[in-house]
Amino acid sequence: MKADQLRTDKKRVTINDVAHLAGVVPSTVSHVLNQTASISEETRSRVLRAVEELNYSPNASARALRQKRTRLIGVAVQDISSEFYARCAASILEEARKDCYCVLLCDAAFDKENLKKGVMTLIERRVDGLIFIGGGNDEEIIREAQNAGVPIIMGDRHFEDFPSVEFDNRNTVRKLVKLLWKAGYQNYTYASEPTKIQGNLRERYEGFLEGLRECGASGEQIRVVFDERLHKEKIKGSFQIFENLISQTEDKEGTMVYVTSNDLIAYGILAAAEKKGIPIPGKLAVVGFDNIQLSEYYVPGLTTIAQDEKLLGRNCYQLFKKVIHGQVQERHIVLEQQIIGRESAILPLDGIKESKGR
């Protein structure tokens, strides 16, 4: 036996076996199973009995080859280990399951090469569609899929005119900043991964700046920290960065509020602050992003921005279905985010949701 040969050689039951047992011809079995022609009730039940008896399960590869569609959908995420992406994937999986679509997952793990290799494989698999969740700076990979004729959907992201489902990042953060200003915060630090790669991160940052400008904040009141370390191990990176930086804020008059692009980054800052014994939210306040499960119960409760991953996933999937059926009305869907006020940063009560949940 060759080393690379599988021992999957066991005979599987085919449509022919079913046909034979039912005393009909394969195409009849196919028609019964797919309801693609009217079959007499008698033959129908004979066929179904044979299917049952042989425990027949149609071969999806053969079907795909013939039908020129696979009922496979590719989902490429930046990092399946992070709660946001995992929830997006879960949502798409849920929709797909109802539909008998299968999901081929591609986890870039923050690495462009991984993404490329994964997407190329998805193309070979002839996925009926490809949903990119997050990411950026990967035009070449998208082109590859585009040239292969794979319908593409962008989730939590925008790229050229590809159909997309996005959150209203800029406006939400602008609104957030205004609330913070109204609450009396004077000094602002924006803490995020570098924004060059991901457009949605850039939008958030711009919303941050816009909001402050509209409030009339001066340059001295604004500090910005972009750091590569905030990409992968966000908490650790954040803790390391702010363990040093944080002391500087103590000199300033008024409270420093940290606006971050991620709850985990916020936790790193909180951890650093606790270590230094800085009172929260008195001398230092923090706002996260994503509203992960823990954020409601962390002490202090984390003020953050919730994104409905389930809604994002569902919309991506539905957009995909529309695209492959050639019925696209609206190509760009924008979803609202929700500002959630808790203890880590005090927000004025009007207009935002106070969700303590307890």
Add this chain to the structure above:
Amino acid sequence: MKADQLRTDKKRVTINDVAHLAGVVPSTVSHVLNQTASISEETRSRVLRAVEELNYSPNASARALRQKRTRLIGVAVQDISSEFYARCAASILEEARKDCYCVLLCDAAFDKENLKKGVMTLIERRVDGLIFIGGGNDEEIIREAQNAGVPIIMGDRHFEDFPSVEFDNRNTVRKLVKLLWKAGYQNYTYASEPTKIQGNLRERYEGFLEGLRECGASGEQIRVVFDERLHKEKIKGSFQIFENLISQTEDKEGTMVYVTSNDLIAYGILAAAEKKGIPIPGKLAVVGFDNIQLSEYYVPGLTTIAQDEKLLGRNCYQLFKKVIHGQVQERHIVLEQQIIGRESAILPLDGIKESKGR
């Protein structure tokens, strides 16, 4: 156009097109691409040029149909949204990618019906193997896959004689309890999802009881809480449960230590304790399970048990490869867990890892 018809009808380039352009016959192209025969350097380069020029990408369905193997692997998890399962999946995805295997993910989302439907679809897809991570009480589903002839691997789980990769739950918890005893804790509460479904949870619980028995603890010192609410929304459920229960511990002499089956459950308890103003770890101590990313930075740092998800995933994948190649030596792999002492429960220093990371 029929409603159900896709507009994927665009002609894709096939091996015939490549052969034609290169002036050879399809099988030669196949041989070049798969290195399955020796081809003269000259034809080889001609073929490759044609492949390049036409941007040819082989059709995986056709190949699968012919080869009777799909290079598809199914991964079924209990809940992709939780960090543990997501990391396991990420690890398998990483291994599979290197190998040009694709992963079809099935997320049960804690629902047996979901699992069943998902697995049936995976069977139709003719996955070369199926890795179950976690779960239980689903014999019928496993049988279905078994009868379909799909090689099965169990991860973080044991079922009959199926090849498996597990953690040494019983011994780890036994060891943990002994350390807690040695540290002087007198009162113990075990907090977990019900253990009927998942064998590994049962092992942990038994390790807990064994450890305490060996230490000579009396029945009055032991309390056990199994609750359905700890399955899905673990933190919320935990908080709700212990918000009431926790007060009772204040009457007792000595500190109550909570041994839990999950970090999130531990956080629910911590949140409840903080709300009640109970000093940690003075009057109440907590041990988690899984060592999620946040646990190192939470204040107080969470004493917990780390499981190497990457190692689990890798071992599952490698076991799968061995199984399909018919070379299985050891069918059951047991991995060590790691007890990590932090501030939420004090452990004696000897024999365990003090991982503060800062």
Add this chain to the structure above:
DNA sequence: GTGAAAGCGCTAACAT
């Protein structure tokens, strides 16, 4: 209402 027949794109055994 059912059967006959072709073919989706690829690989593998065999022939040359």
Add this chain to the structure above:
DNA sequence: ATGTTAGCGCTTTCAC
């Protein structure tokens, strides 16, 4: 070293 050929399991015209 390359070409010929058959066929994987299914669907889908097209006859009857």
